[in-house]
Structures are given as C-alpha cells and as structure tokens.
Amino acid sequence: MSIAVxxxxxxxxxxxxxxxxxxxxxREKVLGRAEYIDDLYRPGMLHAAIxxxxxxxxxxxxxxxxxxxxxxxxxxxITGDDVPDGRMGAFIKDEHxxxxxxxxYQGEPVAAVAAETLEQARAAVNLIEVEYEExxxxxxxxxxxxxxxxxxxxxxxxxxxxxxxxxxxxxCSRTELSEGDxxxxxxxxxxxxxxxxxxxxxxxxxxxxxxxLAEVDAQGRVTLWSANQSVFRVQANVCESLNLPMSRLxxxxxxxxxxxxxxMEAHVQPLTVALxxxxxxxxxxxxTREEDFEIVRAxxxxxxxxxxxxxxxxxxxxxxxxxxxxxxxxADDSPGVLxxxxxxxxxxxxxxxxxxxGKLVYTNKLRFGAFRGFGNPQVGFAGEQQIDQIAxxxxxxxxxxxxxxMLREGDGWFAGPKVASNGLARCLDAVxxxxxxxxxxxxxxxxxxxxxxxxxxSAHISGLLGTGAIVRMLEDGTIALNTGATDxxxxxxxxxxxxxxxxxQVPVEMVSVASPDTDGxxxxxxxxxxxxxxxxxRAVAGAARDVxxxxxxxxxxxxxxxxxxxxxxxxxxxxxxxxxxxLPFAAISARAHWAKGGPIVGSHSLVFDEPTHDPKRAxxxxxxxxxxxxxxxxxxxxxxxxxxxxGQPRVAEAWSAIDVGRAINPRxxxxxxxxxxxxxxxxxxxxxxxxxxxxxxxxxxxxxxxxTSADTPPIHSIIVxxxxxxxxxxxxxxxxxxxNPVPAAIANALTQVVGGPLHxxxxxxxxxxxxxxxxxxxxxxxxxxxx
Amino acid sequence: xxxxxxxxxxxxGTRREIFAPGDATLLDVxxxxxxxxxxxxxCNQGVCGACTVMVDGVPVRGCLTLAGACTGREVTTLxxxxxxxxxxxxxxxxxxxGGVQCGFCTSGMLITARDLVAxxxxxxxxxxxxxxxxxxxRCTGYVRxxxxxxxxxxxxxxxxxxxxxxxx
Numbered sequence: 001m002s003i004a005v006x007x008x009x010x011x012x013x014x015x016x017x018x019x020x021x022x023x024x025x026x027r028e029k030v031l032g033r034a035e036y037i038d039d040l041y042r043p044g045m046l047h048a049a050i051x052x053x054x055x056x057x058x059x060x061x062x063x064x065x066x067x068x069x070x071x072x073x074x075x076x077x078i079t080g081d082d083v084p085d086g087r088m089g090a091f092i093k094d095e096h097x098x099x100x101x102x103x104x105y106q107g108e109p110v111a112a113v114a115a116e117t118l119e120q121a122r123a124a125v126n127l128i129e130v131e132y133e134e135x136x137x138x139x140x141x142x143x144x145x146x147x148x149x150x151x152x153x154x155x156x157x158x159x160x161x162x163x164x165x166x167x168x169x170x171x172c173s174r175t176e177l178s179e180g181d182x183x184x185x186x187x188x189x190x191x192x193x194x195x196x197x198x199x200x201x202x203x204x205x206x207x208x209x210x211x212x213l214a215e216v217d218a219q220g221r222v223t224l225w226s227a228n229q230s231v232f233r234v235q236a237n238v239c240e241s242l243n244l245p246m247s248r249l250x251x252x253x254x255x256x257x258x259x260x261x262x263x264m265e266a267h268v269q270p271l272t273v274a275l276x277x278x279x280x281x282x283x284x285x286x287x288t289r290e291e292d293f294e295i296v297r298a299x300x301x302x303x304x305x306x307x308x309x310x311x312x313x314x315x316x317x318x319x320x321x322x323x324x325x326x327x328x329x330x331a332d333d334s335p336g337v338l339x340x341x342x343x344x345x346x347x348x349x350x351x352x353x354x355x356x357x358g359k360l361v362y363t364n365k366l367r368f369g370a371f372r373g374f375g376n377p378q379v380g381f382a383g384e385q386q387i388d389q390i391a392x393x394x395x396x397x398x399x400x401x402x403x404x405x406m407l408r409e410g411d412g413w414f415a416g417p418k419v420a421s422n423g424l425a426r427c428l429d430a431v432x433x434x435x436x437x438x439x440x441x442x443x444x445x446x447x448x449x450x451x452x453x454x455x456x457x458s459a460h461i462s463g464l465l466g467t468g469a470i471v472r473m474l475e476d477g478t479i480a481l482n483t484g485a486t487d488x489x490x491x492x493x494x495x496x497x498x499x500x501x502x503x504x505q506v507p508v509e510m511v512s513v514a515s516p517d518t519d520g521x522x523x524x525x526x527x528x529x530x531x532x533x534x535x536x537x538r539a540v541a542g543a544a545r546d547v548x549x550x551x552x553x554x555x556x557x558x559x560x561x562x563x564x565x566x567x568x569x570x571x572x573x574x575x576x577x578x579x580x581x582x583l584p585f586a587a588i589s590a591r592a593h594w595a596k597g598g599p600i601v602g603s604h605s606l607v608f609d610e611p612t613h614d615p616k617r618a619x620x621x622x623x624x625x626x627x628x629x630x631x632x633x634x635x636x637x638x639x640x641x642x643x644x645x646x647g648q649p650r651v652a653e654a655w656s657a658i659d660v661g662r663a664i665n666p667r668x669x670x671x672x673x674x675x676x677x678x679x680x681x682x683x684x685x686x687x688x689x690x691x692x693x694x695x696x697x698x699x700x701x702x703x704x705x706x707x708t709s710a711d712t713p714p715i716h717s718i719i720v721x722x723x724x725x726x727x728x729x730x731x732x733x734x735x736x737x738x739x740n741p742v743p744a745a746i747a748n749a750l751t752q753v754v755g756g757p758l759h760x761x762x763x764x765x766x767x768x769x770x771x772x773x774x775x776x777x778x779x780x781x782x783x784x785x786x787x
Numbered sequence: 788x789x790x791x792x793x794x795x796x797x798x799x800g801t802r803r804e805i806f807a808p809g810d811a812t813l814l815d816v817x818x819x820x821x822x823x824x825x826x827x828x829x830c831n832q833g834v835c836g837a838c839t840v841m842v843d844g845v846p847v848r849g850c851l852t853l854a855g856a857c858t859g860r861e862v863t864t865l866x867x868x869x870x871x872x873x874x875x876x877x878x879x880x881x882x883x884x885g886g887v888q889c890g891f892c893t894s895g896m897l898i899t900a901r902d903l904v905a906x907x908x909x910x911x912x913x914x915x916x917x918x919x920x921x922x923x924x925r926c927t928g929y930v931r932x933x934x935x936x937x938x939x940x941x942x943x944x945x946x947x948x949x950x951x952x953x954x955x
Contacts, residue, residue, distance in 0.1 A: 029890030032825020257891030489889025674928030
C-alpha cells in the first residue's frame, strides 16, 4: 500500500542504500529462535520478584524480612537498606535503585526477593513486612503547586541537575521560550482562537515486558543483559544508583521486544544487579504485564492552553502556549519532554511572535517519561486544531492554510535552529493528491454514519548527543560494523549495515553487525529521539571513510600509483582510474594484517553540536536540550466515519507522507509510518491509563486496549525525500514523525463530521456523541474557542 | 502452589515426560521445562496472543491452557512446523513483507495465520484481519503482516492448483 515517490530501485546506483533489504535478523525471528531477555538462562540462575508499595506517599519506618528469608527457596531479600544512596536520572538525579526512606507512588518497588524458582520468589514477597507512616498524597500537578502541598522530594535542591531546571517545592522544572512580542501581536490579528486541551497517559505496551538478568563474576564485575534502548544508559543508571564505577559493569542486550521510550532509561536493571551482588548468583527479573504498566513509565498527560492569531489573509501572526505536565514521582525524561513540547508548540510554521511556557510538577504517581513523539503529539493536538479553526473562520482550505504558513528551507525554527532540508510542501502535495482531498465533500456516508476528512502536519527532530562507530576490515576483506546502537526491532542494524555497505561499495551481506556491548562498542546515547539513522549513520559513514582512506593508502603502495589516481569500485575493490587494474579488499586487508601497517580499523564519533537556541532571536529559560537536531516533516490525512447513534468513531482510511531526507530502506520507513499511525490512532481514540485516586485501575491488556488488526484501516505510506545536507546519504529520522500528527488529524476530521474542536483525548464515543448532540462541556472559566 | 507430578505430553511429534506442578500452564512447561521458547509470554492473561500454540490442530493460548490438560493431545509449537510447507510460505512472506519488526508477536501471529490458511485457502483482507485480531502487534500497524498472509495464502493456493493439475 505504499506509494513510491522515492528513487526507483532500478535507478539506484551502488550496492545498498535505497533498497528494501529485509531485516538482517528476520529469519531467526520467524523461526522463533530470536532470544529476548526472558529467553536467557544462566547456570544457577535465581528468579526475582518485587514487592510494590501499597501507598502513594509514605515514610518507610521499618522492614521485617525474616519470614520471607525463611521461606522455601529464598536466597536473598533486598530492601532500601541494602542499596547505596546513589541517585540516577537523565536530567535530575532523583531516583534510587529501590525506594529508600519514602515511597512516592503506589506500586513503587520497596523490596525484592531472589529465589530458586519464580513461584518461590513471588510467594516470599508476600511475607515481607514493611511498616509505613502514610503521608498525604499529591495526585495532580495543580495539587502539587498548592502552597501547602505535601512535598515529595524534600532534598530536591541538593539533587544533581544537568540544566537550569528552576526546581522548587514540587516543581520539578520549568521552561520558557519567547520570540517576537506576543502580547502586542494580538492587535495585528484579524482572527484569534483560543482553547484548553487535555490528553491522558498512554501506556507503551511493547509486547515484551521489561526485564533484566545480572551476574557477578569472581572479581566482582557485573554482567547485565536487559531489554533496553541503550546499553550505555543502562550502564549509567545502574552505576549511578548503586555507586559503581562504570568500568565494573558490562551492559549487553539480547533481542528487544520493542521499545517506544519505555526501555530507554532504567526499569528493573538496578534492583536486579543489587540482587545479583547480594547473592553472588545470576538473577533474572522479568516484569509481569501488570507490573510493566504500574512501575515502568508512560506518556505524559498534558494540559495545554493555547491561543493563535492570524491576519485576514490567514498569515499566522502569533501563538501563545502554556502547558502543565504531570511528572509523576521521578523526573526521568520529563524535563526533556516539557522542553521539547514547548519547542514544537508552534508546529512547522512561520509565526513571528511566539511564546511557550510550561511547568512540570512532581505527583505521587508512576513516573511519566519518554514515549514516541516526546510531547509533540500532545501540543500538536491543540495547535493543529487551531490552524483548522482559523482556516474555517477565514474560509481558507486547510491544506492551503498550511501551505501559506509552513516553514521553508533556510527558515529558523522557534527559538533558533535553522531548517536545512524541508520536504513538507511535497508531503502536503502527496497526501492531498493521494487522498482525493479536493473531492472530499463528494464522499457519501453509509446510512446511519457520518464521514469526513481531516489533515494535520508535524515536524520532528533527529539528532541529540553522542554516538560512535567502528568499522573493521577483516582478513578476507569482509566488514565488521560495531556501533553500540540497540536495534529495538525497527531495523537499525540493517539500515546501518546498508550505510556501511554503500560507503564501501560492498554487498550488505558482507557486513556483520555487532550486538551492543559496553565493553566493546563505541558510545551510543540510545535508540531514541529518531536519531540512530541520522546520527549513528553519520558515524558509520565516517568510520567507513576512515577505512577507505587506509585501504587507499595500501593500494597506492601496492599498485605504485598516487592515491588521487585511485577509485573505489563496486564489490569492494580499489582500482586505478580509467584502467583495468584493481585490488580486492581481501588483498589489501591481507597485507595490512600480515605485512604492513596493521589491521584496518576505522572509527568516527560525533556529538550533535548545532545550538538549539539563537540568543539574538529568542529568549530561553530552562532549556534542557542545548543542541537538538535536524528536522523531519510529515503530513497525514484521515478519512473518519462516525456512527450517528453511538458516536463511535472509526478511521476508514489514512494517507501519511513523511520527509525522511533519504530512505535508506524504504520498506522499513513504510513500517515506521504505519506503526506510528496505529499507535497514534490508539492514543487518539481509546487508550488511556486511568487512576482512581492513587491506584492505577487498568494495568492489564483486558482493561487497557491497544489497536488490533481488526481496528486498523488501510494506511497509505508515502515517502518523500528531501536530502539533509549532512545526513548519511541525505537521511534523517523516521521513528516518531508518523505518530505526531495523528490525534490532531483525527480531531480535525471529527470536527468536520460532528463539529469541534475536540478538547480532550481520547476521543471516545461518549465525547464524540456529546459533541454531535451539542452537549460537550463548556470551556472552563469562559475560555471560549474563538475569541 | 500445587505439588509436582509426572505426566507425558506429545509435543511436536515426540513424547516428552514432564515433571511439573499441577497448575503449570502449557506455556510454563514449553518455555521453562522443554526450552521451546518460540511462544512468548506477553501478558499471561490470554489477551496478547504471543504464546499461541496448536493443540490438536487448534490455536490456543499457552498461558491459559493447563499443561496437565494436554495429556493425550498433540501439541505443536512454531518449532514443530519446521518442515511444514504452509508455515514456510508464511515465514518467507513475513521476511519479505516487513511484517517482522521486534518479532515478539511473530511466533504467535504465524501459528494463527497457519490455522487461517488451513481453514480458508484464499482469505480476503477482512478475513485475515479478523483472524489475526487476537494477536497484538505494537510495531507494525499490521499492514505488512496482513500483506504477508495474503501473499503466502495466494502462493499456497497456486501451488495446490498446480499440484492438482499435475495429478489430473
């Protein structure tokens, strides 16, 4: 169902890039032989179970583990008294390996048992007695900011923070960005729209629950396998929380049963290592599905207040955005999500006057954190509806409205970074044509149904932080690639092998890809932020160039011609230009190994270093990402049908175009578009984690529904290529952009059908029906939508 | 916890002696006792479908089936389909289509698809979507999985036709 606007494969030169090579590990997966964390066993291995806190906020007064220790099969019990006082956290170091002194959310791990069997460990957990002094709980950001609120982190001031967070009381962080003069700009506007929007927590629901397996050798060195998105973040989190030097811990990864942000920072790795250190035996800890819901992390609920104004021609003049985020009990990636959401709050538009402010507040709930989109879908839900509202008021077609205002190549993004490549216009063209947008009013609905189309656009970065690659030429001239990037199933091993193969003009089958290993792989911050193809791809291309330079030097000596007379030819051969004389890599590598120069090892590393903030253009306070990345773009059109009696909305068909710079592997990009669409559709229409007071009431797949094959529409994926100047072969990220605009596009379609705007996610049948029958809740405090 | 007992199961064509608690599930026994780990534990509640295996030719949830209840019945896991032409066609189609991402749902998905192509030689898209709706995938959006099953079913039907023609 993909529509190819990429370069046709037959027109591609080279060996690998642009070809839909099946993923390298597909065969082991279809044979059921891929090994995930729960498939790993070690001799003498113990099984772990976790005791969760029954309270949302309480002081731990004492533990009695004697009965648990005496239970059959139990080898060790650990509590907060058994773990050091180290604290971990990506932005603010506020979290121990296990609760120490206090518990901050219901379900928080308080103790853990290692036993000979899983059943014995689970039975023993119930024998642990913990005495608590219950404290009043903070269950919403508003409660957390109240002057007399109970304080979660009494020592917040003393915590290490990687940026100017402005933390105080329960305020975890605040960020403010401003460009132009928003307050005076409203006077220039012919139309101003304003509204409040709320979104609910979404669970990641990777089908593989989180887990870890740790063992300690006779020298006291730890080896740790875990389901993760970064072996290096695992290493950092475990070592920070357990006060271990990083050189004492080796972090590895088996195959990962998907990660959508949930496996980026720590889950059970620290407590699993603590158990392995206490017992001296290998310990495996795999979360149940319920625990995976209750104690890992989830997408932030947002409260967004937004106001947008345009002149009579529909040119956007100003946008003001204020957000309030529930952080949950620990900072985790939340400060990043807040900062990123604010940076993205203007959308991919030229808006001369913009302001975005937000607060992130600790509450006694599960930590909220990274989830595909990273705050972008939530602000987009508000912003893209307001673009449609303005267009409607001015009688402008929604696509035309976006064309008039979209960012162009060379424009600055809100706060400062420059947009280099920009295929947004072509994304819009593509979805407009493919969806039959011009004829959208002509489609008739089935009896008892109403039907309509909606559009939304988005941008997303790919970049951020450090990455490296090592490319080695083996004795026989084949290639070994090692990057430290965890493939979470999306296919980065394959894509990086394709980049390496293309750079060296060898078939992709000649490139092996090493599994990430903190002992042997170069640093990779992680498989997150849509970054691996772009940043790690750049490192791979650089390392391959390093290999090639060394091989050329050998060839020049071997052929006795200057390097500038040599060229690389397909098949991994270095040839004399214009002559039928060449050397295969095998001959060159043999010389390097046995005669001269030493084995060929190429390496390259980089950190994304272009500043996010241009102080000449914008004011920024508390920006967690000083250097952010390059921009991918996307546009999506959905055809939505609503049942007139029940209000049940259904996406009937979808068209999603994304500009990925260059599709290294078009099929894998298609699947990012399709998978992102469906995850966004679940978020838009029915997914929500529900708390009753402090208790999560739907931590199971019975009560928390994700889209099935029967719920998903035909999705037409469209790849647009506008090469990024410094991307590997022009590529930029594809991982998140396909999800971002989906809730907004569905909301805009529903507005066509039942009237809008839609102020709250998920857009359940009840909410849609209320909208259709004119019974939707009035906006609070007179915040009308259209001022 | 129930006491352990000895019983025999017929698994992938071989008789296996099991020593497991009476409340052990088929999934527990397959994964922990027999090291047959293609079936995955995704929810242990019968919802996600990652643990789907065949019992007497019918797909069942390994996590909801007591191992002891399978005595005298034929249990087939994905590993047991190694020489099955229909399964091979499905596996090849999944490799090529892009229907495999993280792979955690893949084994269960393949068992369900194998049952579908046995029941309905050339299933249309709604039939495929309906049949697979008890196997959750969070990566692909299902498009390429549906495509793979469509392709494999067509190919199998064609092979059957060719064979029939050859016989006639």
